[in-house]
Amino acid sequence: MDTSRWLFLTVFWVFMLMLAGLFLGMDDPLTVFVISGMQQLIFALGGFLGMYHLAPHTIDLNLIELRRGALAGIALFLLNTLAGLVVFAIGAWLFGFEAVTDVLYRERQGMEQMLDFARVRSVIPLFLLVVVAAPIGEEFFFRGFLLSLLRRRTSTNAAIAVTALLFAVMHFYILGFLSVLVSGVFLGWLYVASNNIWRPIMAHGVSNAVVLVLSLFI
Secondary structure, X not given: OOHHHHHHHHHHHHHXXXXXHHHHOOOOHHHHHHHHHHHHHHHHHHHHHHHHHHOHHHHOOOHHHXXXXXXXXHHHHHHHHHHHHHHHHHHHHHHOHHHHHHHHHHXXXXXXXXXXXXXXXXXXXHHHHHHHHHHHHHHHHHHHHHHHHHHOOOOHHHHHHHHHHHHHHHOXXXXXXXXXXXXXXHHHHHHHXXXXXXXXXXXXXXXXHHHHHHHHHX
């Protein structure tokens, strides 16, 4: 099967899971966990197969890249925080603090439900989803597969930009759009600079881990 079919099938099934989530309702944390986990599994499978065909050398597990990715994850967290604060400040100035806070609450509603679930029962499922599954699934697909595919058809900078834009759109955020876009550019740059998928995976995971810990305990 060629890469275009892998790309179509991956996007199709992720989209179908989104529709299933809307149909079932995302008020139940368990439903959110299951739908999100299945999406990341599809991203990981489709991304790995596409990446294996396009850039198999970038899959090799490298401990040096893992260490560098961990340091990059701290930088990514700080970059995201700065972008988020800037957007929040501008939004509050233009539309008012209450309006912006309401949008932020709606964007975080699903995560807050899972955080409540983790506080009452166990943090392990949320940790596995946010710190392990999401970085692997999203980086395999967006950086390893999609960015590698686009680099064959356009410049590297354009491929990073387009991939980052699609990555941000996929998250369906308003206030968080810029933060995710900046993350996509940064992670794309890490992938291209290292020529190894594990550096952006580790950076993504460390950044998410810091956010998760702060969300749970602060």
